[in-house]
Amino acid sequence: MRELYPPIEPYYEGKLQVSNIHTIHFEESGNSQGKPIVLLHGGPGGGCPPHYRQYFHPEKWRLIMFDQRGCGKSTPHAELRENTTWDLVNDIEKLREHLGIEKWVVFGGSWGSTLSLAYSETHPERCSGLILRGIFMLRQKELRWFYQEGASYIFPDAWEEYLKPIPVAERGNLLTAYYQRLTNPDMQIRLEAAKAWSIWEASTSRLLPDPELMQKFGENEFADAFARIECHYFMNKGFFEPEDYLLLNIERIRHIPAVIVQGRYDVVCPMISAWELHRAWPEAEFIVVPDAGHSMSEAGITSALIAATDKFC
Known part of the structure; x- marks a missing residue:
């Protein structure tokens, strides 16, 4: 097992204005x-915590x-305005050009895999x-499974908490009920929905639930961006x-x-x-981690990802 x-x-941090509204924060680490x-x-809406750097040989x-x-x-x-999949695809290109990089390896998990493919x-x-x-x-069957019916059968206790902000x-x-609350001008209504939405995902991300992850996802600032932006993308069917x-x-x-790399018991992204x-792309190496859920921090997924990044460098 790789650790x-x-x-x-980071050895450099910067800002790049990508639209009249948006400026993105980026960083570089490792070997320049x-x-x-x-x-x-x-x-979408998760951001980059510092421990992500540790998956790559520095x-x-x-x-x-x-x-x-x-x-x-x-x-x-x-912010939801000017925030679509294709805006983000353009941002990645603007960042590549800004940094003077001709080609790069693309690494993405969960929504990051969606964006990597796009x-x-x-x-x-x-x-x-x-x-x-x-x-x-980001197809309808995937959204229905996690946000309407399916994952609820495996985590009925966490699902009960997810349902609380929504009247019967x-x-x-x-999705529609949450979107109405996550775009409500009343910050109390918005945050109640955002925290329930975010904690639902944190509650189901690992094979063995992680209370610290649930606490982090329930923090106001994180939950607000995470839930609002996710629901915005899902209501718009990923803009696909x-x-x-x-x-x-x-x-x-x-x-x-x-x-x-895929966890066998991934409930968030089955x-x-x-x-x-x-099946559509048999040339790609396909690794199923038999004792993992969704989170990249689970031991088997961590090991497989580090083996992959070592192989590609």
Whole structure:
């Protein structure tokens, strides 16, 4: 089993204005002369915590991480305007050009895998490799499973807490009910919904629930951006047309070296999506971690991801 590399600090941090509204925060760490790799965080709206740096050999990689629009250290916080999948794809390209990088490896998990696929299918010539984890393609069956009915059968106790902000009469469409509250001008209503939404995901992310993760996801600032931006994207079906857009365009990237890592018992992003991607893209190495859920911090997933990043550098 592989373990995380020791903690490191970024050697550079910066801001990049990407629209009239949005400025994204980015950082570089590791070796400034190393092989470039960009990390696309989850959510959308999750941001990049410092421990993400520890998945990459600090002497071999030039690691670029950035907080996507509206979250982390990017501004304005929790902003939904000009915040779509294709805005983020453009931001990644602007950042690559800003840093003078010709090609880079793209690393993304959960929503980060969605964005990695969208970016690489748009700019395959800029990708030297893909490392994907916890596959999510933002299709209706995936959203229904986690936010309406399915995962609720496995975590009925956590589901009960998720339902609390929503009156019984509105529970036939929980995404819509949550969206109405997460966009409410009353901050008390907004935060109650945001915390319930975020804690639901934290409660189900690991094979063995992690109280510290639930506490972090329930913090006001994090929950507000995470829940608002996620629900905004989900209400808009990921801004994909048709919903199978990522699978339908896989031919554009089948020549790119890739690794797909999936926890067998991932409840947030069930393995069916990773399996369907694997069937459409058999050239990519497919790794199923038999004793893991969704979180990249679970031992088996951590080990597989570090083995992948070591292999690509």
